[in-house]
Amino acid sequence: MTEDKDGNKRSVGDEPHQYQAGSTTHREEDQWKHRPPYRVHEKGTFDVKWRGKCHCGAIQYELSREKPLASKYCHCTTCQRMHGAPFQWAAIFHKTDINFTSGHHDLGWYDPTSKSTTHHLPCKVQCAYCRSPIMDEGRNMILLFPTLIEGIKTPRGREAFEVQSHMFYPQRVVDIKDGKPKFQGLADESPLVDEDTGEVIPGTEPKKEDK
Ligand SMILES: [Zn+2]
Ligand SMILES: [Zn+2]
Numbered sequence: 001m002t003e004d005k006d007g008n009k010r011s012v013g014d015e016p017h018q019y020q021a022g023s024t025t026h027r028e029e030d031q032w033k034h035r036p037p038y039r040v041h042e043k044g045t046f047d048v049k050w051r052g053k054c055h056c057g058a059i060q061y062e063l064s065r066e067k068p069l070a071s072k073y074c075h076c077t078t079c080q081r082m083h084g085a086p087f088q089w090a091a092i093f094h095k096t097d098i099n100f101t102s103g104h105h106d107l108g109w110y111d112p113t114s115k116s117t118t119h120h121l122p123c124k125v126q127c128a129y130c131r132s133p134i135m136d137e138g139r140n141m142i143l144l145f146p147t148l149i150e151g152i153k154t155p156r157g158r159e160a161f162e163v164q165s166h167m168f169y170p171q172r173v174v175d176i177k178d179g180k181p182k183f184q185g186l187a188d189e190s191p192l193v194d195e196d197t198g199e200v201i202p203g204t205e206p207k208k209e210d211k
Helices: 028-034 077-083 155-160
Strands: 050-053 060-063 070-074 088-094 098-102 107-110 123-127 133-137 141-144 165-167
Touching (some): 077 088
């Protein structure tokens, strides 16, 4: 048994059912603000390579990496619906590569699997005001949407964020005949499909790693 600050006895791990609005809690759900990608860096301590913002400007962020770890188009049905677009353009970054300079309390979440709006990973992150998609937050990485980034149309932006491949290509609503690798599912974890016929290319199934 432990005693809380009001002197109420309770067993360790026995969580009260309700928290008063405004009360300070140390619940896991409230800890996101202090961890990457939401941890706010002190001025001058973040090496800024790019800046991005939502449509209304409430959400603003900086990136410290010149090139994403990877850049891909995702043609899956969930991305089509969530973005209201033929496909999603996703640039993968470490969670420590981003610094929110404005609006990090104005974010909204959505988990397409459970259809819940609590902060639960993996989830979609939006501006709570204008609803611009900001990123997909995974357990270890974030997927940013390069069209929010200033300078994306410059030669430097086009080069840095150029895509390497397409994912879930059989679910596409438009053909993109750019000669880049097209995966049936996740990149490097599914076979390649032919960009003209949409058929799986025999012999391109990824090898199972030896355990
Ligand atoms: Zn906004
Ligand atoms: Zn997708």
